[in-house]
Amino acid sequence: MTATTGTRDGQIRIQGLTKRFGDFTAVDDLSFDVEPGRITGFLGPNGAGKTTTLRMLLGLVRPTSGTATIGGRDYAQLPHPLGTVGAALEATNFHPGRSGRDHLLVLADTASIPAARVDELLELTGIPAAARKRAGGYSMGMRQRLGLAAALLGDPEVLVLDEPANGLDPEGIRWLRGFLKHLASQGKTILVSSHLLQEVAQTVDDVVIIANGRLVRAGTMADLEGTPGALVRTSDPEALAGALRVADVTSTLQDDGALVADTTDLRLVGDVALRAGLPVYGLQPQRADLEQLYFSLTEGTNRNLGDAAVAVGAPTERDAVIGEEGADER
Known part of the structure; x- marks a missing residue:
């Protein structure tokens, strides 16, 4: 996640x-x-600039x-775009009257990809039964x-996915998590925009959080979660803190009366509490929660681009992007 001196494929x-705009x-x-x-999880409130970043x-x-580059090149400079980058920014970019298989076949044909690859991906993504339906x-x-x-047709080394878990049931989300981890284990670069914070915490290796178009935090999940510890609840947390100090374990008393010990x-x-004669009402591993971190970093930064934008005539991020695309087409 940190800047490097060279750019790798x-x-x-x-x-x-x-x-x-x-x-x-x-x-x-x-x-x-x-x-x-x-x-890498790409997070931020609505209007934070995620969509614009991905489209750039x-x-x-x-x-x-x-600049926004892939392997050191702008997208337009890639010699084989479909074999380098696979992207899924919307779940509606297909002809509604065409079957799922035909949709993929058309895309494959434009890139000289064999039909066998289409059937392979239908199996891989778990939709062979629905492939011939509209x-x-x-x-x-x-x-x-x-x-x-569709994003995987060219077996790309980079995947850019915008809210890929939207609409998936719990089983589907679990499947997606395992599938993305499998692809990453093959060396693929995966950038996932999502608002499902708990799912992100279980899936990603790195996190990028933006607000108002600016970076507010980037790092590995391990770094963001901080130093692990043990959260314990007892009738006399101050007495337990003293007993833990004798055992060379420091601790911190939280506002809700729980004690966080600096040990895993x-x-x-539990043994220290037992020797001190203190009842324990709860004892569990403690790490920073991504959801708590996210809201602590973005609270109060969300640009309310609904009513406010209408009031002043300013574009929302989505409207601005659509306007830019229209200008490009013209």
Whole structure:
């Protein structure tokens, strides 16, 4: 997640990336790296600039300044885009009257990818039974799987996924988690935008959090979770803290009366409490919660781009991106 002196194949590098739509700054001097063989969660409130960042990375929106590169190249400079980057930004970019299999076959044909790859991906993403049905009748979860299959057609080294767990049931989310980890184990670079914080905590290796278009925190999950400890509840936390000090274990008293001991050895904490004659009402491992960290970093920073934007005539991030795409097409 830290800046490096060189760029490796498959590495995503965002450097000083800025995008302005008139007076509205959607992305503001944003910099971070996404490394091969790792899953990176891209988090932020609505309107934080995630969509604009992903679209600039994929060459769909022009940056005002800065760069967004894949393996050291802009998307437009990639010699084999489909074999380098697979992206699923929306679960509706297909013809509703076309079957899921036909949708993939059309995409495969444009890139000279054999039909066998389509059938392989239908099996891999778990939708072979629905493949011959019209995609317009798919559930949201099935659309997500179809989008993921399309992103994987060229066996890319980089995957960019926007809210891939939307619409998936618990079994589907569990499948997606294992599938992404499998792809990362093959050395693929995976950038996932999501608002499902608990799922992100169980899936990703690294986290990038932005607010108001700016980076507020980036690091590994282990770094963000901080030093592990043991959370214990007892009738006299101050007495237990003293007993733990005798056992060379420091601790911190929380506002709710719980004690956090600086050790992962739950048995040691329990034994110390027993010797001190103190009842224990709760004892569990303690690590920083991603959800708590997220809200502590982004609370009060969310740009309310609904009513406020309408009131002043400013574009929301989504409206601005759509306007930019329309300008590009013209």
